[in-house]
Amino acid sequence: MTDDATLHIRGVNKTFLRTGKPSVEALRDIDLTVKDGEFVAIVGASGSGKSTLLRIIDGLMPASSGTIAVGSRAVSRPGPDRAMVFQNDSLLPWKTVIENVGYGLAIGGMARAEREAIARRFIELAGLRGFEHHYPHQLSGGMRQRVNVARALAVDPRILLLDEPFAALDAQTREIMQAELLSIWGRQKKTVVLITHQIDEAVFLSDRVVVFSARPGQIRAEIPIDLPRPRDLEVKRSLAFVQLVDEIWKLIEHEVRLGMSLAVD
């Protein structure tokens, strides 16, 4: 039962009630199943409720209605089976890399020696060997985001939730991070839900792209990505890749143009 890390999202609605202001319907009737070990990417215009859905899955906020379950277990609060990588880097500035990576373990009550050993492993996995005792402000944006990913992985969650993890990075760094995420996922076989507003990122990384409509967020389409794995950056130049990106772009172009500006190549 705990073995199955399938994520079940059933009939989730979310309306933000605000005193003195009109309420905001952020999500409507979200039904989505992410299979154990599957990599799903969610794209949609900004404000379409993607972060809200991820926070509900993580247990940071309750849904207005509907249920979240991992395997056969309903979840309503944060737990060790899920870990989140936030968009803006949320590292503790007064802690070193090794302390930050071990933070989730420390919260879980693990002894120092043990959690440092684990933290070291994930620091290595994230390619940050030698930076164990640096503080976040001494690292580049890309390195900080790797620490964020390492911190989430260190608690060994079954489900990894990533909210636009590479949005703040420059194009080159982002490509490197995408490749690294893929190789880590290849080895660790987690269930992954990734939010991004980069369609090419979604197609490159995932098994399936879920397209959200603008507010209230609803699932407009689910596009399976059957590009062969393992994938490298070469894939991005293949015809199949470009066609998939184009297909998804057409689905959200109108809303995206209204809400934000981004370019596809």
Added chain:
Amino acid sequence: MTFWQKTYAFLERETRSATLVRVLLSIAFVLIVWELLTATLVTNRLLLVPPQEVFEALMREVRSGAVWTNGLATCLAVGASFPVAVLVGIAGGLLLSSSRLMSLTAGPMLTALYSVPIVALAPLVIAWLGLGFASKFVLVVLIAVFPVLVTTETGLRSTDRGLIDAARSFNASKWQIFTTVTLPYALPFIVSGIRVAWARALVGIVVAEFFGSFAGFGFAILAAGQTFDTATLLAYVMLLGAMGLIGSLVFEAIERRLAPWRQE
């Protein structure tokens, strides 16, 4: 040329030795201007005496033992009251930040008290408590408590939401969030509040000693003023200045230590 550039680069640095050199430089600058003033513009020795004479007056006070008597009185009063002000301020800040209702209710009152010059209450406090230690103690606590209280509350409230979310995401309890996120985030704020409080406490102690005491730096300054002994008056002012400077440097160093990421 390169020598000056090197010197300049050194002085701009955040190291302890650079700080020390900067402090010494500014003291030297003040002494020179002071010396020039007494030599040229202000020749009336009742108004201003040259640094040399102030130093001699200080030595006189040291030899007569007056500096120690006064220093002890002032340091005892500050040493007893300042820590109390800090503790009460931090406790009050914790209390206020833990309850939205309380903070909303007490907030305007605190802002008012924070901006009112509490030294103005000195005559009243002395009327209540008489001359001596008790009135000094209460006055300094009243003056120093508000900067600590207000910055503690601000620091605890201003914690980055993202950091709290990350802690919650790892299933942290309220207490764990407090000890691992909120409090460390607030510490540099609290220390900067303590730094402000220290400067105010020194003003407070001098005023309290003006109005009602038989010993202390403030008492000595008033006594010297009444006998037109400008040199001795300035000697005690210098001692107070040194206390202020040392305190400020120490708290700044602690602030930097607690929040290294705020630099750069």
